[in-house]
Amino acid sequence: MMQDLAMHMLEILMNSIGAKSSKVVLRVRDSVRDNVIDMEVEDNGGGMSEEMVKKVTDPFTTSRTTRKVGMGVAFMKGLTEQCDGSFDIVSTLGEGTVVKASIRRDHIDAPPMGDLGEMIMYAIQADETINLDFYYTTDTEQFLFTTDEIREQLEGVSLVEPEILIWIKEYINEGIVHAKEGMV
Ligand SMILES: Nc1ncnc2c1ncn2[C@@H]1O[C@H](COP(=O)(O)OP(=O)(O)OP(=O)(O)O)[C@@H](O)[C@H]1O
Numbered sequence: 764m765m766q767d768l769a770m771h772m773l774e775i776l777m778n779s780i781g782a783k784s785s786k787v788v789l790r791v792r793d794s795v796r797d798n799v800i801d802m803e804v805e806d807n808g809g810g811m812s813e814e815m816v817k818k819v820t821d822p823f824t825t826s827r828t829t830r831k832v833g834m835g836v837a838f839m840k841g842l843t844e845q846c847d848g849s850f851d852i853v854s855t856l857g858e859g860t861v862v863k864a865s866i867r868r869d870h871i872d873a874p875p876m877g878d879l880g881e882m883i884m885y886a887i888q889a890d891e892t893i894n895l896d897f898y899y900t901t902d903t904e905q906f907l908f909t910t911d912e913i914r915e916q917l918e919g920v921s922l923v924e925p926e927i928l929i930w931i932k933e934y935i936n937e938g939i940v941h942a943k944e945g946m947v
C-alpha cells in the first residue's frame with residue numbers, strides 16, 4: 764500500500780502521543796531549492812532506550828524479540844532509504860524523542876505530501892489534550908499552527924467538536940497553500 768507523507772507522519776505523531784508527551788512539535792520543510800522534504804517530530808514523552816531505538820528502526824535485524832514491535836518507524840525509515848534521504852532517531856529515556864526523516868523531493872518514488880490538515884486533525888482527535896506545534900516551512904515562507912493559540916481563542920470549547928476539527932483542518936491547509944505561493 765502506498766502511503767502519502769502525511770500518513771507516515773501521523774504514525775510518528777501517534778507514537779509521540781502514545782509516549783505520554785505533554786508537548787509535541789512537528790516540523791515539515793518543503794524545499795524546492797534544496798530538493799528535499801524534511802519531516803521532524805519532537806516530543807517530551809517517555810523516550811526509548813538505545814536498544815529499543817535499534818529494535819524499532821530495524822525490526823528484521825533483531826532476533827528473538829520478547830516483545831512485539833510494530834512497523835510505523837521502520838516504514839518511515841524504509842521510505843527515506845528508497846528516496847535518497849536520511850533517517851535518524853535521538854531518544855532519551857524519561858526525556859523524549861526526536862525523529863528526523865528526509866527524502867529527495869523529486870525522487871520518482873517520493874509519495875505525495877497528502878492532506879496535512881486532515882492528518883493533524885486526526886492527531887488532535889486521538890488526544891484531545893495534545894499540545895502540538897506544527898511548522899510548515901518553504902523556501903520563502905513559514906506557517907505555524909499551535910493548539911495553544913487555538914485553545915486560547917476557543918475559551919474552553921473542546922478542540923474535538925466536529926466543527927472545530929473541520930475548521931482546524933481547513934485553516935492548516937489554507938496556511939500551507941499560502942506558504943507555498945511563489946514556490947516553483
Ligand atoms: N516517540 C516515541 N517515544 C517513545 N517510544 C516510542 C516512540 N516512537 C516509537 N516508540 C516505541 O517504538 C514502538 C514501535 O513503534 P512503531 O510506530 O514503529 O510501531 P507501531 O506499529 O506503531 O507499534 P505500536 O502500536 O506499539 O506503536 C512503540 O510501540 C513504542 O514503544
Ligand SMILES: [Mg+2]
Binds near residue numbers: 774833836
Ligand atoms: Mg506506532
